[in-house]
Amino acid sequence: MVGVALCLCPVEERRRFCSISALFFVQRQILRVSFLVLQLMKLCNDEELMEVVLPRLSQAITTFEFLLMRVERGRPLRPHIQDVLAEFEKLQKQVSLEVLSGQEPRLMSVTGGHQEV
Numbered sequence: 077m078v079g080v081a082l083c084l085c086p087v088e089e090r091r092r093f094c095s096i097s098a099l100f101f102v103q104r105q106i107l108r109v110s111f112l113v114l115q116l117m118k119l120c121n122d123e124e125l126m127e128v129v130l131p132r133l134s135q136a137i138t139t140f141e142f143l144l145m146r147v148e149r150g151r152p153l154r155p156h157i158q159d160v161l162a163e164f165e166k167l168q169k170q171v172s173l174e175v176l177s178g179q180e181p182r183l184m185s186v187t188g189g190h191q192e193v
Contacts, residue, residue: 143167
């Protein structure tokens with residue numbers, strides 16, 4: 077009789093069992109959602125993905141963190157300061173060109189090209 081054995085367990089052991097099973101359930105849900113997000117990313121093109129993700133990312137990370145992510149490489153991931161500076165200079169040049177042109181800002185693609193918003 078498993079139910080009786082479980083009821084005879086001390087309260088702390090039952091709590092620990094419940095917390096372990098709850099943690100397992102949460103971890104499974106996280107893996108499931110991560111898998112679904114990866115599948116969705118495969119179905120979307122870059123423009124569709126940016127339309128959905130950029131508003132949330134712009135609130136979640138700073139410009140410096142974005143620059144770091146663009147240049148991280150190696151194991152463990154480490155940014156090289158020259159690469160960060162080069163990426164910053166690209167960004168600064170792009171902003172300067174947009175200001176001088178007097179046009180609406182455009183999004184830079186991952187490859188460095190421009191896309192109309």
